[in-house]
Amino acid sequence: MKDKKRFIPMLRVAKSKLALLAVVFAFAACDTSEEQTVAVFEDLILEDNFDQDGAPDASIWNYDIGTGQNGWGNNELQYYTSRSENVSVQNGYLLITARKENFQGSGYTSARLLTKGKFENTYGRYEARIKLPYGQGIWPAFWLLGSDIPGEIWPQIGEIDIMEYRGQEPTVVLGTVHGPGYSAGQSISKRYELQGDRFDTGFHIFGIEWGPEYINFYVDDVLYNQITPDDVPGEWVFNHDFYIILNLAVGGSFVGSPNAETVFPQTMLVDYVRVYESNGQRNF
Amino acid sequence: MMKTNLYKLICTGILIGFTACERPLSDDVEFATYASNGDVFLDGFTAGLNYFPFEGSKLDAFTVDSEVSYDGEASMRIDVPNFGDPGGAYAGAVFPTNSPRDLSGYDALTFWAKATKAATINEIGFGNNFGENKFLVTKTNLRISTNWVKYIIPIPDPSKLIAESGLFWYSEGPEDGDGYTFWVDEVQFEKLGTVAQPRPSILNGEDVEQTTFTDITIPVTGLTQTFNLANGVNQTVNAAPGYFTFETSNPGVALVNEQGVVTTLNEGTAVITALVGGVRAAGSLTLNVGGAFELAPTPTRPAANVISVYSDAYTNVNVDFYNGFFEPFQTTLGGDDLNINGNSIISYTDFNFVGIQFGRVNASAMTGLHIDLYIPEGINLNASSFIDIELQDYGSDAVTGGGDDTVSRIKITADRLQTGQWVTLDIPLSDFTALTTRTNLGLILFQGSAEINELLVDNIYFYTE
Known part of the structure; x- marks a missing residue:
């Protein structure tokens, strides 16, 4: 692992050395500040392309098992396992599968993978290419959670939801941050809706560019939101290490319960997860 | 198959030439295609669209209403008669075109509708052309309200609709004996891009096992296609056999034709299944075929x-x-x-x-x-x-x-x-x-x-x- 606390230089936007052209345009259109800056994240520091069939790479991924407290704080209905029925790597994809089955007192099973203790990092470009499942009560997510800080609990540790999605809204994803004074229902969030397409019929790239004072949210080649300290009503807590979580929840307060129309099993396919850091190159 | 037939119709002379010489079609041949216009009724009848009410229905139940519309100048107004109306017992009509349309580029028929009261339209859809109705699609029991709402009737397999003339049809009777009025506007075929997750079924998704005899014909019923729409709703329509590819596990025991009609031939077991657009349909028909059924003695009295x-x-x-x-x-x-x-x-x-x-x-x-x-x-x-x-x-x-x-x-x-x-x-x-x-x-x-x-x-x- 690389030096986690490396400073990422800020760069003025000028010409498009950026991976995402849309970033340039969005800034140019939306932000009048001549001093607006953006980092270039080109150093690949984590990559899992899920090329090895079987269980996910144990050097990168841990599992949350069970139901947590109150369904992981959200009244979720699933029991998370690390069984191959719920999580496996096949043909170049990570498969997280939610099943309707009675297991350890829960009515559903699924999986939640996290890099806690294996990859924790501050800043960078985080992206994953994912084909989402669908149906009422299906709640997949690709997100970052602040590493444990002694004496501090959520939401002080911070949470960055790179992608959340309700299975009953197959054309919409949300990008969200949670922190002190702006968590749960008060979180800072924005929807992104696909036009003439949906997230469960093909792969889409979900990512953030995260620097010291901004988080950019993008889907494919579209930057749809930027959140800065000015946008949050409390302390900006996104300047320490976070770890990655990929999970597929069933039910819970965010989506509501599945109903008779929900088809099971449902599988979230992940083609890759990649994290880039700034290479320090300036882009004037 | 379909394309060849189409071609025959349009280029009869050329085809005769080919068949006479028994030469295959050149790679350069381009099959004739029909207009891909998806409009049915926006502010009036689109070119070539006709109105044919069903026999027994109230013939004047349909009018073009220039007073009410969701968008533009006019809408389709359907006055469902009261029970006992001497003019007809229900409102029902088909809207075929003079020349077929190529609808294969669309994924749904969409329209806006509202009614004078919350009601349930018995049947509404497309593919009814007063002919073979080979690609008939019916949404049964469509709930409508007093507000304009957009409705989506998915096409079970758009690739089949390269020459469809039945653009729209409905059939609705009185509600608890009472007639009412509903309006339909902006009727068109659209490529929404969000009609997804097809789940076809035969026999309403059931695995049916049946004991029977040889030389019996059995239609496979309960043919549906279900898609998940952008609003999260699973929309199920009844689909004609023409959308389905039927298969038998044992052609020596039972055959199934393209209309989904099974014919039993010999003793044994055969499983009938189907696909729509390459997607396996839920449901199956397992036939345990016994010997020939002994018919009743033929009467001999003069x-x-x-x-x-x-x-x-x-x-x-x-x-x-x-x-x-x-x-x-x-x-x-x-x-x-x-x-x-x-x-x-x-x-x-x-x-x-x-x-x-x-x-x-x-x-x-x-x-x-x-x-x-x-x-x-x-x-x-x-x-x-x-x-x-x-x-x-x-x-x-x-x-x-x-x-x-x-x-x-x-x-x-x-x-x-x-x-x-x-x-x-x-x-x-x-x-x-x-x-x-x-x-x-x-x-x-x-x-x-x-x-x-x-x-x-x-x-x-x-x-x-």
Whole structure:
């Protein structure tokens, strides 16, 4: 692992050395500040392309098992396992599968993978290419959670939801941050809706560019939101290490319960997860 | 296949040339295609669109309303008649085009609709062209409200619709006896891009197992296609067999044609399944085919001595119904719907009692009633099993009721019943002791003991020796 606390230089936007052209345009259109800056994240520091069939790479991924407290704080209905029925790597994809089955007192099973203790990092470009499942009560997510800080609990540790999605809204994803004074229902969030397409019929790239004072949210080649300290009503807590979580929840307060129309099993396919850091190159 | 037919129609001369020379089509050949215009009714009829109301429907139920519209200048207004409207019992029409359209680039028929009250449209869809209706799609029981709402009727497999002329159709009757008005606007085929997750099914998704005989035809029913829409709703439509590719696991035992009609050929087991657009349909039909079904003995009495109600051997009198429904206790299903190698047989399932009403028969010169009954194997008869047969004479007024009807019932007791083979009954009419007259016979009724829940009937006729 690389030096986690490396400073990422800020760069003025000028010409498009950026991976995402849309970033340039969005800034140019939306932000009048001549001093607006953006980092270039080109150093690949984590990559899992899920090329090895079987269980996910144990050097990168841990599992949350069970139901947590109150369904992981959200009244979720699933029991998370690390069984191959719920999580496996096949043909170049990570498969997280939610099943309707009675297991350890829960009515559903699924999986939640996290890099806690294996990859924790501050800043960078985080992206994953994912084909989402669908149906009422299906709640997949690709997100970052602040590493444990002694004496501090959520939401002080911070949470960055790179992608959340309700299975009953197959054309919409949300990008969200949670922190002190702006968590749960008060979180800072924005929807992104696909036009003439949906997230469960093909792969889409979900990512953030995260620097010291901004988080950019993008889907494919579209930057749809930027959140800065000015946008949050409390302390900006996104300047320490976070770890990655990929999970597929069933039910819970965010989506509501599945109903008779929900088809099971449902599988979230992940083609890759990649994290880039700034290479320090300036882009004037 | 379809394209070739299309080509034949359009380029007949060229095709004759090809077939005469028996040369294959060149790679350079471009098949003729139809206009891909998806508009049906935006502010008026699109080019070539026609209105044909169904027979028996209120012919003037449909008008173009320039007062009300969701968007633009006009909408389609449908006035559903009240119960008893002399103009017609319901509102129903098809809207075909003069020349077919290529709709393969779309994924749904969409429209906006509202009504004078919350209501449920019985049937609405497309693919009905007053012809083959090969690609008929029907959304049944579409709930509409008093607000303009957009509705989406997905195309089960758009690749099939390269020459579709049935652009829109509906059928709706009164709600609890009352008519009302609904409006439909912006009717068009669209490529939404969000019609996804197809889940076709046959037999409504059930895995059905059926014991049957050779030389029987069985239609595969319950054909549906379900898509998940952008709003998260699973939208299910009834889809014509034309959208489905049917398969048999054992073509030596049973074949299935492109209409989804199965024909049993030989003893054995065959499983019928289907696909739509490459997606496996839920549901299957497993047929355990026994040997040839033994038909009832062919009647030999001369036709001159017979008045026949139901037989392939004679000319029959008119039958009003094979399964008159007597509320509320009758459970019997079926009727004149079994055809074995050209022989018609009456088949009743969930049988408890059933009546067959026929044209008034003067059987005063007749001496006997002939009936062939078949109780399937697997029904366990006991000492108290029976089948009652009742004859009703409608009297001089020739209609039921009126105070001059006479009824008589006889009991066929267990010692005369068998399973797995035909039971031939020649019953002297004198056994129907309470039947004081038989000049206006109109009804024969069968009632069985509880265990006899399936019954086949053939060759019902009156005779004299």
